[in-house]
Amino acid sequence: MDPHGAHPSSKPLLETLTARLRNMAHRLTTPRRDILDALRRGAHPMSHRQIHSALRGSCDLATVYRSVHLLESAGLVQRFDLGDGVRRYELLGEDGHGHHHHLVCRRCDRVVELLECFAPELEQRVASQSGYSGVTHRLEFFGTCPACQSA
């Protein structure tokens, strides 16, 4: 595994993403297309602020918040919570394909993308034992990266 590696999976075409958005009966606006494109280029989860800077001010920060909300409810992006109070987002494949987790350095915030998801069978067990339905999970790892260990 490459410690700095980004998503190895082929990135979806921007055209594919905008099509998905329109299929959900939403308008395709310039900010939304640009946000999707920024996320497509990003190797790791991006905060609203990071997305906004990647857009170089082409739209307002409030619009980034509103658009990301929409993309999330449309199932195009997934939210990640890496422990600081900041929400981060990544593109999500159709039907939830592309679900995965991260390993974050406590010192320098370096992120490793973890390709496998371990927990689906756990979801099953948790669901059947509790009676809850539609069980999902959120899992992130934390540690000290090689660089920060020697420093």
Add this chain to the structure above:
Amino acid sequence: MDPHGAHPSSKPLLETLTARLRNMAHRLTTPRRDILDALRRGAHPMSHRQIHSALRGSCDLATVYRSVHLLESAGLVQRFDLGDGVRRYELLGEDGHGHHHHLVCRRCDRVVELLECFAPELEQRVASQSGYSGVTHRLEFFGTCPACQSA
């Protein structure tokens, strides 16, 4: 499993907790003792605000924030992030004993305490594959509780 069940493990004595705090070279103040006691009584992770109300205003909310910080760095409490922007805390046993996870209803926020922790072997694997050290994890489950399913 009891869907509403709280921690089944025996609760530590307040005296034990205050001793642990003092061993870390920290003062035992009234707010700190009261906060430990509130957490000891709580069945689920508590937010700063919940702790503060449990104290019935006996100390300031800012003091709750500062004290919980201290308790966290002293290893007496563990932080949980249940998806809303609010941090919650539970007592943690010595040497990290008592680590566990939760299942939260997306509709009514009902919390189920999950007794087992599945991920230590995953930590191992993640650590050896990435070169990170001191790997820990954060894992929570979300779903719809039986009551909210019928509603």
Add this chain to the structure above:
DNA sequence: CACCACCTGCAAATCGTTTGCATTTTTTCC
């Protein structure tokens, strides 16, 4: 019981995020 380092209350500041409203865009339909 006095001292001092540490802690607390209070209020203001900070930070991420949300929202109201007037204006601009997108889409639909001629």
Add this chain to the structure above:
DNA sequence: GGAAAAAATGCAAACGATTTGCAGGTGGTG
């Protein structure tokens, strides 16, 4: 292509959680 309706944006103000500065209060030690 252009007009009209519906929806999205920009801007600034509001918000809720958390942090912080400072002046006064307290715990633990000798």
